[in-house]
Amino acid sequence: MFGEKSASSKVDNAKEALSDCHKPYIESPSFEAKTSSYLIFRYGEPNLLFFCIVSAGVGIALFIIGSELQSRITFFLGIPFLLLAAIFYQARDYYLSRICKKCGREFAYVQTRKPVVYDDWSQTIKITSYYRCRYCGHKYMETKSAISAYVP
Numbered sequence: 001m002f003g004e005k006s007a008s009s010k011v012d013n014a015k016e017a018l019s020d021c022h023k024p025y026i027e028s029p030s031f032e033a034k035t036s037s038y039l040i041f042r043y044g045e046p047n048l049l050f051f052c053i054v055s056a057g058v059g060i061a062l063f064i065i066g067s068e069l070q071s072r073i074t075f076f077l078g079i080p081f082l083l084l085a086a087i088f089y090q091a092r093d094y095y096l097s098r099i100c101k102k103c104g105r106e107f108a109y110v111q112t113r114k115p116v117v118y119d120d121w122s123q124t125i126k127i128t129s130y131y132r133c134r135y136c137g138h139k140y141m142e143t144k145s146a147i148s149a150y151v152p
C-alpha cells in the first residue's frame with residue numbers, strides 16, 4: 001500500500017516524542033542539517049575547519065588588497081570567500097553540537113522542544129536548546145549566546 005511504511009514510522013516517531021516530554025517538538029530537517037551532513041561525510045570535520053580558516057583568510061586578504069589597490073572588483077571578490085567561511089563554520093558547529101555526549105555517535109541529538117530564547121535587553125541573547133540522543137536517549141541542554149539586533 002502506498003505510504004504504509006512511512007505512516008507507521010511516523011506513528012512510532014510521534015509515540016517516541018510523546019513518551020519523552022509533554023510537548024513534543026519534532027524538528028524539521030533544516031538546510032543547516034543537510035549541508036552539515038553532506039560536508040562532514042564528504043570532507044570530514046578537520047578539513048571543514050581548515051576550509052573555513054582558508055576561505056576566511058582569502059576573503060580578508062582580498063578585502064585588504066582591494067582597499068590597498070583601490071580595486072572594487074578585488075574587494076567584492078572577498079565576499080563569496082567570507083560567505084563560504086561562514087557556511088563551513090556553521091556546518092562544523094552544527095556537527096559538533098549534535099555529537100552525543102554519552103555514546104559519542106554523530107548526528108545523534110534531535111531537538112525535543114523548541115529552543116527557549118532569553119532576552120535580558122542587553123546586546124546578547126541566550127538561546128537554550130533541548131536535545132535527546134536518538135540512539136541512547138541521553139538528554140542534553142545547551143545554552144548559546146548570540147548578539148541581539150537590539151542596541152540600547
Ligand SMILES: [Zn+2]
Pocket residue numbers: 100101102103104105108133134135136137138
Ligand atoms: Zn547517545
